[in-house]
Amino acid sequence: MENIRNFSIIAHIDHGKSTLSDRLIQTTDIVSDRDFQDQILDSMDIERERGITIKSQTVCLPYTAKDGQTYFLNLIDTPGHVDFSYEVSRALASCEGALLLVDASQGVEAQTLANLYLALEHDLEIIPVINKIDLPSADIERVKNQIEDDLGLDPETAILVSAKEGTGIEDVLEGVVTHLPPPVGDTEAPLKALIFDSHYDPFRGTVVHFRVYQGKIKAGDSICFMSNNATYKVEEVGIFQIVRVPQKTLSAGQVGYMIAGIKTVSDTRCGDTITLKKQKCDTPMPGFMETKPVVFSSIYPVASDGYEDLVTALEKLKLNDASLIYEKDTSAALGFGFRCGFLGLLHLEVVQERLEREYDLSLILTAPSVQYEIVLNDGSLLIIDNPALYPDPTMISLTKEPFIRAAIIIPDHYMGAVMKLCLDRRGINRNYQYLTNNRLEMIFELPLAEVVYDFYDKLKSVTQGYGSFDYEIIDYRETDLVKLDILINGERVDALSQLVHRDRSVERARHACEKLREEIPRQMFKIAIQGAIGGKIIARKTVSPFRKDVTAKCYGGDISRKRKLLEKQRKGKKRMKMVGKIMIPQSAFLSVLKTDKD
Amino acid sequence: MRPYQPEPAGLYVHIPFCIRKCPYCDFYSITDLSFKHAFINALMREMQMEAGFFQKTRFFFDTLYIGGGTPSVFDAEDIGQIIETARNAFPILPDAEITIEVNPGTVTPEKLRGYYRAGVSRINIGVQSFQEENLRFLGRIHSAEEAHLAIQWARKAGFDNIGLDFIYGLPGQTELSWIPDLERAVESEPAHLSCYMLTYEEGTAMDKDRRKGCFVPLSEGRVADLFQTTVDFLSKQGYAQYEISNFARSGPERSRHNQKYWQDVPYLGFGPSAHSYVSPCRYWNHRSVKKYLSDIGAGRFPIAEKEILTREQQITEAIYLGLRTTDGIDIEKFDEKFGVSFHEMFGEMTDCFEENGLIKTDEKRCALTRRGMLFLDSVVSALV
Numbered sequence: 001m002e003n004i005r006n007f008s009i010i011a012h013i014d015h016g017k018s019t020l021s022d023r024l025i026q027t028t029d030i031v032s033d034r035d036f037q038d039q040i041l042d043s044m045d046i047e048r049e050r051g052i053t054i055k056s057q058t059v060c061l062p063y064t065a066k067d068g069q070t071y072f073l074n075l076i077d078t079p080g081h082v083d084f085s086y087e088v089s090r091a092l093a094s095c096e097g098a099l100l101l102v103d104a105s106q107g108v109e110a111q112t113l114a115n116l117y118l119a120l121e122h123d124l125e126i127i128p129v130i131n132k133i134d135l136p137s138a139d140i141e142r143v144k145n146q147i148e149d150d151l152g153l154d155p156e157t158a159i160l161v162s163a164k165e166g167t168g169i170e171d172v173l174e175g176v177v178t179h180l181p182p183p184v185g186d187t188e189a190p191l192k193a194l195i196f197d198s199h200y201d202p203f204r205g206t207v208v209h210f211r212v213y214q215g216k217i218k219a220g221d222s223i224c225f226m227s228n229n230a231t232y233k234v235e236e237v238g239i240f241q242i243v244r245v246p247q248k249t250l251s252a253g254q255v256g257y258m259i260a261g262i263k264t265v266s267d268t269r270c271g272d273t274i275t276l277k278k279q280k281c282d283t284p285m286p287g288f289m290e291t292k293p294v295v296f297s298s299i300y301p302v303a304s305d306g307y308e309d310l311v312t313a314l315e316k317l318k319l320n321d322a323s324l325i326y327e328k329d330t331s332a333a334l335g336f337g338f339r340c341g342f343l344g345l346l347h348l349e350v351v352q353e354r355l356e357r358e359y360d361l362s363l364i365l366t367a368p369s370v371q372y373e374i375v376l377n378d379g380s381l382l383i384i385d386n387p388a389l390y391p392d393p394t395m396i397s398l399t400k401e402p403f404i405r406a407a408i409i410i411p412d413h414y415m416g417a418v419m420k421l422c423l424d425r426r427g428i429n430r431n432y433q434y435l436t437n438n439r440l441e442m443i444f445e446l447p448l449a450e451v452v453y454d455f456y457d458k459l460k461s462v463t464q465g466y467g468s469f470d471y472e473i474i475d476y477r478e479t480d481l482v483k484l485d486i487l488i489n490g491e492r493v494d495a496l497s498q499l500v501h502r503d504r505s506v507e508r509a510r511h512a513c514e515k516l517r518e519e520i521p522r523q524m525f526k527i528a529i530q531g532a533i534g535g536k537i538i539a540r541k542t543v544s545p546f547r548k549d550v551t552a553k554c555y556g557g558d559i560s561r562k563r564k565l566l567e568k569q570r571k572g573k574k575r576m577k578m579v580g581k582i583m584i585p586q587s588a589f590l591s592v593l594k595t596d597k598d
Numbered sequence: 599m600r601p602y603q604p605e606p607a608g609l610y611v612h613i614p615f616c617i618r619k620c621p622y623c624d625f626y627s628i629t630d631l632s633f634k635h636a637f638i639n640a641l642m643r644e645m646q647m648e649a650g651f652f653q654k655t656r657f658f659f660d661t662l663y664i665g666g667g668t669p670s671v672f673d674a675e676d677i678g679q680i681i682e683t684a685r686n687a688f689p690i691l692p693d694a695e696i697t698i699e700v701n702p703g704t705v706t707p708e709k710l711r712g713y714y715r716a717g718v719s720r721i722n723i724g725v726q727s728f729q730e731e732n733l734r735f736l737g738r739i740h741s742a743e744e745a746h747l748a749i750q751w752a753r754k755a756g757f758d759n760i761g762l763d764f765i766y767g768l769p770g771q772t773e774l775s776w777i778p779d780l781e782r783a784v785e786s787e788p789a790h791l792s793c794y795m796l797t798y799e800e801g802t803a804m805d806k807d808r809r810k811g812c813f814v815p816l817s818e819g820r821v822a823d824l825f826q827t828t829v830d831f832l833s834k835q836g837y838a839q840y841e842i843s844n845f846a847r848s849g850p851e852r853s854r855h856n857q858k859y860w861q862d863v864p865y866l867g868f869g870p871s872a873h874s875y876v877s878p879c880r881y882w883n884h885r886s887v888k889k890y891l892s893d894i895g896a897g898r899f900p901i902a903e904k905e906i907l908t909r910e911q912q913i914t915e916a917i918y919l920g921l922r923t924t925d926g927i928d929i930e931k932f933d934e935k936f937g938v939s940f941h942e943m944f945g946e947m948t949d950c951f952e953e954n955g956l957i958k959t960d961e962k963r964c965a966l967t968r969r970g971m972l973f974l975d976s977v978v979s980a981l982v
Contacts (some may be wrong), residue, residue, distance in 0.1 A: 523976070524954075524956075524973055524976055546818070546973065546976060547817075547818040547819040547821070547822040547972070548795075548818055548819075548821060548822040548825065548972040548973065549972070549973050549974070549975045549976045550795075550842060550971060550972055550973065550974040550975055551797070551842075551974070551975060552794045552795040552796075552797050552842065552843050553794055553797065553843060554842075554859070554860075554918075554919070554922060555856065555859050556610060556859055556865060556867060556872070556873035556874075556875065557625070557871060557872075557873045557882065559859065559873070559875075559880070559915060559919065560873075560880060560882075560905065562918060563911060563914055563915055563918065566914055566918065566978060566979060566982055567911075567914070569979045570979075570982060573979075
């Protein structure tokens with residue numbers, strides 16, 4: 001146990017976590033250079049393209065230190081986005097220490113702080129690592145000051161690296177060995193292991209990732225999940241070295257996996273405790289929570305015959321993504337689909353992209369909504385996340401919406417712009433403080449609904465990319481909610497309805513009508529697009545009809561060109577939905593959700 | 599082996615030269631006339647190469663269309679040589695329709711007499727407008743007067759099958775300013791009229807000017823109104839519309855050759871950018887005189903690309919091209935060719951368009967109404 005180190009790398013998005021992980025893996029020779037692929041832990045296409053980690057992975061690095069001894073360094077990768085902060089906290093709970101990675105030119109950002117707080121909550125030993133020191137814009141002294149002032153860490157312990165160029169990597173590995181404590185735990189006590197992740201293997205079922213705190217686990221053991229007392233027989237245990245390497249046993253202090261005939265990832269819960277069926281440990285690991293979705297949207301296939309494919313795709317996706325929830329939904333306009341719950345907007349986008357890319361589906365998503373608490377006149381409580389289920393307004397006595405506490409870190413000259421943005425979004429400024437002489441942390445309370453709309457994009461745009469943001473849900477507050485309907489030629493398109501705050505309804509209605517006007521192709525008749533609350537029209541736009549749509553000239557040389565155009569249109573039509581007599585392109589449904597690029 | 603019943607087919611010759619490029623035109627041509635001589639030789643060589651290749655017993659030709667470009671940059675001897683070479687290479691009927699396109703700025707009475715003697719039976723004159731201001735906007739090299747003269751000379755030279763081309767829908771044009779062009783056209787008693795709505799083809803000089811905002815194009819609604827005016831006016835004057843942009847005094851005076859494009863009849867094209875179609879294949883020559891000359895010089899067919907139409911693509915074309923004509927889609931022919939029922943395939947949609955007054959259908963034919971013609975592209979895109 002003395003020769004084990006369990007650690008994570010925590011960082012703001014883009015600060016180079018995946019690249020550093022890659023270098024650590026390369027240095028310890030568990031993959032040949034020939035097989036090496038950049039960002040090796042990010043195995044999904046989307047992760048590599050977007051440079052973010054969604055599904056965390058773990059790797060056990062054998063390392064011979066300067067003291068001549070061989071250590072097993074378990075690098076527990078964590079997802080790098082606010083949507084997944086619970087998953088991050090479980091991964092951190094499995095570690096004794098963490099590398100806090102800071103970009104040498106960007107400095108400390110909101111997520112750096114949020115992640116540091118998370119790490120400190122778990123009493124982790126922290127090693128600051130300053131990355132990207134090769135960049136011309138690197139300002140190591142400034143970052144060291146931030147590490148001291150903002151983070152309260154000793155800047156002299158900071159290790160300087162350039163993960164891209166491979167400098168300082170040995171120092172990191174030595175630092176992990178010398179500065180981070182080895183795990184402790186009684187190998188003879190009853191098994192107690194923390195699940196921090198799981199993934200689905202099509203041949204073996206769910207592969208559970210866990211850290212053993214006490215006792216031992218081996219193939220053949222009958223184990224039990226403490227949250228729900230589900231029992232399974234262990235088929236295989238092992239460690240991760242990019243590939244799974246089976247082991248006879250895993251004991252206290254070790255990190256690894258277990259295969260136990262568990263059908264879906266949903267049967268395991270991140271944060272749950274594994275123990276032996278016959279010899280249970282006394283208490284589960286603290287901090288277990290059921291993750292709850294906070295953003296809801298309905299997903300429909302564009303092609304009416306795409307429903308079966310969507311069912312299959314969601315089932316498969318769910319195998320690997322326990323936080324995705326869904327149930328059947330129907331729309332008069334779009335037919336059969338699913339109401340889905342997500343951890344956040346990024347999670348929603350990732351699911352959408354995976355469904356479209358990995359399962360080749362064309363999808364329409366409805367406007368994302370949060371969960372509202374509605375108290376009816378008879379005193380009963382209704383929880384609504386779907387505009388279709390919004391009750392008759394005369395029956396409602398009170399509506400509440402979720403609020404978040406948002407921490408935003410910006411260079412101070414953006415203060416005005418960020419203040420305006422947050423106040424426009426019905427935010428309340430609770431506090432602000434200078435972290436250093438020109439870096440400001442602003443604390444706002446904001447309705448979650450305003451944040452899921454387009455807040456993050458807007459924040460990025462008003463701060464020219466320098467603003468960083470982190471949030472947690474705090475409570476539910478009374479609100480004035482209305483249901484905004486969109487009518488096309490007088491027909492309500494249910495899939496375009498949204499729940500919005502009354503003060504924002506006119507603006508949203510105009511925005512939706514304008515976007516639809518841009519996206520709906522002209523047809524042979526006039527198309528009226530209206531935004532309405534109840535019977536009251538609050539916005540209106542018109543798509544003027546064609547007066548003519550005919551190619552004047554068509555001889556030998558024009559025919560192929562014309563046919564190709566028709567073929568292209570036909571392909572486009574596959575991405576359209578008939579609503580009444582009107583073809584509405586998929587892009588129109590999606591454009592309503594998008595903000596103006598200003 | 600079952601012998602072929604020879605089918606009628608058309609020949610097209612593309613003359614890729616112009617004195618000056620018209621800013622609206624996207625047909626292929628160059629203004630360097632120094633290649634004329636080399637081109638004629640290559641063209642004749644291409645026809646001979648093709649003659650040795652294609653199945654003579656399969657087709658006979660009842661049309662030869664010399665288009666461009668500006669075929670009338672060539673004098674009668676050259677044109678005569680082209681026709682003679684074609685007659686030697688292919689089975690062309692003695693009374694075949696042989697058309698030449700001419701630009702009024704390039705003709706003389708002698709040249710036109712020469713064309714007639716060389717065997718040209720039909721002449722198509724690019725008048726475009728009888729108004730100087732319009733001719734300037736269109737970048738034409740000739741005056742209205744020259745257009746009048748060209749028509750008179752053509753008639754005197756012996757042509758009784760004369761077609762005139764016009765363009766309407768110009769910026770600022772109204773019914774009042776367009777009708778005089780139509781009146782003067784009818785006064786000269788042509789057998790045939792083509793009236794094209796001005797189209798801003800991508801990449802042309804005029805389209806670039808439009809994008810730059812050099813002029814304000816006529817609104818879609820106005821153009822649509824002028825279309826109706828044109829069809830109304832000409833029909834009253836005895837010119838029946840038979841295709842979106844084409845009108846003829848009588849059935850036999852329709853352009854026999856151009857109808858082939860809309861009726862799934864084969865044609866062979868010669869010269870740069872010329873298209874050939876022998877169902878289910880279409881292929882076309884390089885859009886470059888130099889490449890054309892070098893290929894022919896090397897004994898290669900100057901083919902740029904070839905496509906073999908799938909059944910689905912053939913159906914798309916049959917619908918699109920059929921609906922361009924007032925005769926419409928020949929349903930019996932359609933059903934026979936594709937082994938399906940047109941009514942079964944498209945009935946639901948055509949009924950819907952019939953209700954809206956855009957289409958009229960009976961047992962034998964499915965055609966657009968006059969109003970429907972304005973929406974051809976939308977209707978077809980809904981059908982296919």
